[in-house]
Each structure stands twice: as C-alpha cells, then as structure tokens.
Amino acid sequence: MSQAEKKLTILIVDDMPKNIQVAAGMLSRQGYQIAFDENGESALLHTKEISFDLILLDIIMPGMDGYEVCRRLKDNPETKAIPVIFLTGKTDTESIVKGFEIGAADYVTKPFNETELLARVNTHLELRKHRKYLENLVQERTAALRVMLEVREETLSEHEEKIAANIIHRLFPIVETLREHLTTLAQQECLTLIEAGLGELFSESAQKLSSPRYNLTQTEIKIAGLIRNGKSAKQIGNLLGIGENTILFHRSNIRKKLGLTHLKTNLRVFLQAMES
Numbered sequence: 001m002s003q004a005e006k007k008l009t010i011l012i013v014d015d016m017p018k019n020i021q022v023a024a025g026m027l028s029r030q031g032y033q034i035a036f037d038e039n040g041e042s043a044l045l046h047t048k049e050i051s052f053d054l055i056l057l058d059i060i061m062p063g064m065d066g067y068e069v070c071r072r073l074k075d076n077p078e079t080k081a082i083p084v085i086f087l088t089g090k091t092d093t094e095s096i097v098k099g100f101e102i103g104a105a106d107y108v109t110k111p112f113n114e115t116e117l118l119a120r121v122n123t124h125l126e127l128r129k130h131r132k133y134l135e136n137l138v139q140e141r142t143a144a145l146r147v148m149l150e151v152r153e154e155t156l157s158e159h160e161e162k163i164a165a166n167i168i169h170r171l172f173p174i175v176e177t178l179r180e181h182l183t184t185l186a187q188q189e190c191l192t193l194i195e196a197g198l199g200e201l202f203s204e205s206a207q208k209l210s211s212p213r214y215n216l217t218q219t220e221i222k223i224a225g226l227i228r229n230g231k232s233a234k235q236i237g238n239l240l241g242i243g244e245n246t247i248l249f250h251r252s253n254i255r256k257k258l259g260l261t262h263l264k265t266n267l268r269v270f271l272q273a274m275e276s
Contacts, residue, residue, distance in 0.1 A: 014058040040064030074103035083124040228271035
C-alpha cells in the first residue's frame, strides 16, 4: 500500500486476545490500520463511530455470536456494504454456507495462515474499491443524463413554442376572414372553438395544466381553456358536442385535480391567474 493512499481500517472481532494479536500483526505490517473488539455488542457500537473498510469476525463468541453480529450489520443500511470475513475453526459445509447466507463475503480458518489471510483481505478490499468506483460512476452518469434530458426538454419546449406561434400567426387572420363570411350561430360557435383551440396552443396555463403534476386529460385541458375564456357549461357543451352534465362532471374533476375542492376559489379566476 502506497504512503500517499489513505490507510484502510480493519476491525477485528474475537473473544481471544491472542487471535487479535496475531491477525493484527499480519495486517498492520501491510499498512492497514487496525481496531478491535472482544465481543459482538462492542463491535456493533464501534461501527456506529467509525466507518470500517472491512471486518474480520469470529463466529464463536460468548453472548452474541458472529452470525448475529453479521446479520445486524447487513440489516443496517450504514454498515451493509462493509465486507465481513468470518474467522472460524469450523470447516464443515453447513457452517460455511450459513455464513454466506447471512451475508458474509468470505471466511478464514484458524489458526491463521498469513498468506491466506492477506490474500482474502486484499481481494475483498479491492472488490469494494471497484464497487464504490462503479457506484460513483453510475451516479455521475445518471446526473449527466438527467441534465441532458432537461436540456432536451427545454429545447423541445422552445421548438414547440415557435411552431405554435407560427401556426397562430398564419391561422388567426384566416379565422377572422371566415368570421366575416359565416353568419349563422352554429358557424360562429365553430369559429369560437377554433380560436379557443389555437389559443390553447400558445397558452401558458395550458402548458402548466399539461404537467403530470395535475394529471388532467386532454378533454379536461380543453374544457379548462374554455372556462378560462368565460364560456358557460352549456356553451362548452355545445362547442364540444358534450352534454352539460358531463361538462359539470369534468369541471368538478378539474377543481379536484387542481386542489380546489374545499376552497371557494373561482375556477375561472384561478385559471386566468396561471397565465401570470
């Protein structure tokens, strides 16, 4: 380990001081910083004070055994990612499998073989280092992607506004010309509906109402635009070819989705205020 690198801290948990002394000697010679505890309860308290890079954990201890300590470490979001290597005199398959099921990364048999101990410790510290690197990389890429999507949405929004403005600029004069030549009430109402629709293309309130925050349907957005323009339920029904009761139902739904159900706020005034 290079001197420029931050010393990695390893916690050794064993009820036998001699085992701690032997393991600590092997690891400290490799430049690792060592901490130790002689029981599970103390070890769990210790992990609340220090963020360890790896834990060597004896299985057989008085009181809380290593299995329970490991289980609690893995249940805690703050310590879940710390690699745990069991120290054990047991080599039977059942004991080893139980350790892996609880969440242990590996195991080392006692008495310690220095080469084996160092190899397993180094391997799992290196794995944790790479895991952290990948997690940070994912976070960075996710943040970059989020920024790219926001920029794209802004660009699309600007493009849509330009298109809408161009449509309105070209079509409103045509609508005004038609109004001069179409004289029946039905024809005039159709033109009013066309004007309302064109207005909605460039309406700030329509853009806000289209937000997922409100979850309004396209029909409700159209009705909201006509309410904002001062149309009554009967007029809206005639324009859209929908029954007046259905319009009133949609109106109630719009108030509910806008959070106005228990307020005396006038819906038209509220919708007009969204333009400001």
